[in-house]
Amino acid sequence: EIVMTQSPATLSVSPGERATLSCRASQSVSRNLAWYQQKPGQAPRLLIYGASTRATGIPARFSGSGSGTEFTLTISSLQSEDFAVYYCQQYNNWPPWTFGQGTKVEIK
Amino acid sequence: QVQLQESGPGLVKPSGTLSLTCAVSGGSISSSHWWSWVRQPPGKGLEWIGEIYHSGSTNYNPSLKSRVTISVDKSKNQFSLKVSSVTAADTAVYYCAKREYNYGQLNYWGQGTLVTVSS
Numbered sequence: 264e265i266v267m268t269q270s271p272a273t274l275s276v277s278p279g280e281r282a283t284l285s286c287r288a289s290q291s292v293s294r295n296l297a298w299y300q301q302k303p304g305q306a307p308r309l310l311i312y313g314a315s316t317r318a319t320g321i322p323a324r325f326s327g328s329g330s331g332t333e334f335t336l337t338i339s340s341l342q343s344e345d346f347a348v349y350y351c352q353q354y355n356n357w358p359p360w361t362f363g364q365g366t367k368v369e370i371k
Numbered sequence: 372q373v374q375l376q377e378s379g380p381g382l383v384k385p386s387g388t389l390s391l392t393c394a395v396s397g398g399s400i401s402s403s404h405w406w407s408w409v410r411q412p413p414g415k416g417l418e419w420i421g422e423i424y425h426s427g428s429t430n431y432n433p434s435l436k437s438r439v440t441i442s443v444d445k446s447k448n449q450f451s452l453k454v455s456s457v458t459a460a461d462t463a464v465y466y467c468a469k470r471e472y473n474y475g476q477l478n479y480w481g482q483g484t485l486v487t488v489s490s
Contacts, residue, residue, distance in 0.1 A: 264433070295475055297475070297476040297477070299417075299477075305482070306466055306468075306480035306481060306482055306483050307417065307466075307477075307480055308480070309476055309477060309478050312474070312475075312476035312478075313476075318476075318478065350416065350417055352417075352475075352476070352477075353475075354474075354475020354476060355475075357430065357475070358419075358421070358430045358431060358432055358433060359419050359431075359432040359433065359434070360419040360475060361419065362416055362417040362418070362419070363416070364416045365416050365417075
């Protein structure tokens with residue numbers, strides 16, 4: 264099973280600032296990586312797939328990069344609605360699909 | 372646009388069987404998608420449970436495989452989850468979700484349903 268490790272666990276950012284979230288895989292997942300956003304009481308929402316392709320309707324301030332074992336989600340200018348928990352998920356080796364433990368982006 | 376809706380008992384006794392259904396609307400369960408279950412214990416991260424294709428083909432998380440059964444009912448456009456021999460560790464919000472046939476990302480999710488295992 265591929266283990267996904269996200270850092271940091273919590274990221275404190277001021278509105279308008281840039282946020283950079285990291286996700287590391289225990290072995291190469293090529294570019295088969297997705298990012299999800301989850302707000303309290305809501306289901307996860309797909310943001311990015313294929314490491315860097317934005318899902319339908321996702322604003323351009325969200326961008327993904329990386330390949331192999333190291334990935335990054337960048338939110339270029341944080342809006343109030345972006346404060347949430349973000350998860351990465353690998354879908355290169357399955358079963359099972361595996362998720363990271365999440366990074367909480369909170370208001371500084 | 373596809374919509375997914377979970378339903379089932381919110382409380383299950385220890386050693387019992389958890390049973391949930393996911394109703395699919397706005398699309399056919401017989402389309403080229405895999406239909407998944409994902410769970411999230413309170414305050415914790417996401418765990419993929421398993422998935423099914425309309426043909427009946429399934430994939431399960433090896434950590435849960437011995438206790439999990441996922442089935443599909445094409446006549447009702449829905450799929451179901453059963454988890455047997457439940458313990459408090461199975462308490463979680465259970466989500467159903469969908470992915471395209473040749474892609475791994477989960478692009479549609481239900482709103483989730485909380486299942487508590489307690490006597």
